Amino acid sequence: MTGWRIGMAVGNEKMIDALRRIKSNLDSGIPQAIQYMAIKALSGPQNSIEEHNKIYQKRRDSVISVLNKLNIKANNPKASLYIWAKCPAGYNSMEFADDLLEQVGVVVTPGIGYGPNGEGYFRISLTISENDLQKGLNKLSLWKNKKL
Numbered sequence: 001m002t003g004w005r006i007g008m009a010v011g012n013e014k015m016i017d018a019l020r021r022i023k024s025n026l027d028s029g030i031p032q033a034i035q036y037m038a039i040k041a042l043s044g045p046q047n048s049i050e051e052h053n054k055i056y057q058k059r060r061d062s063v064i065s066v067l068n069k070l071n072i073k074a075n076n077p078k079a080s081l082y083i084w085a086k087c088p089a090g091y092n093s094m095e096f097a098d099d100l101l102e103q104v105g106v107v108v109t110p111g112i113g114y115g116p117n118g119e120g121y122f123r124i125s126l127t128i129s130e131n132d133l134q135k136g137l138n139k140l141s142l143w144k145n146k147k148l
Helices: 013-026 032-043 048-069 093-104 130-140
Strands: 082-086 121-125
Touching (some): 048 082, 048 130, 093 121, 093 130
C-alpha cells in the first residue's frame, strides 16, 4: 500500500520532545489499520523481502540507465521506491514535467510539489508494474532537450 507508512523516531531528547509536541497537534497517531498491517508485516514471514528488493533494484537500475543516456543527473538510491533526478539546465521542475508529458507522454512528479527545496528536481516512481515502467522508459528515451 504505497504511501501507507509506519516509522519511529529516536535521537536527541529535546528534538524528540519537540517532534512529539508538533505531531500531537497535527495528528493523533498512526491509523489503527496501518498498525495492524505493520504488526502482520513485521511478525510474519520475511522471505519475500529479498525478492522484492531485487525487483526494485532492477527497476531502479533501468531508470538510472535511461536517465544517464539522456544526460540527466540522478542519485542512485540504495533503498527507495522513487528516483529523484535533477532537471536539465534551463528547466524548472514544472516546465520539465510539462515538457515530458507533451513530448513523450511520460508523467513525472515535479519537485516543487514537495516544497522550495524540491525545485529543480523531479521524481519517478518505481511502484508501477514492470511492463508499465518499461513502456514509460521506452517513451522517456525519446525525449529531446529543447533548451540546448
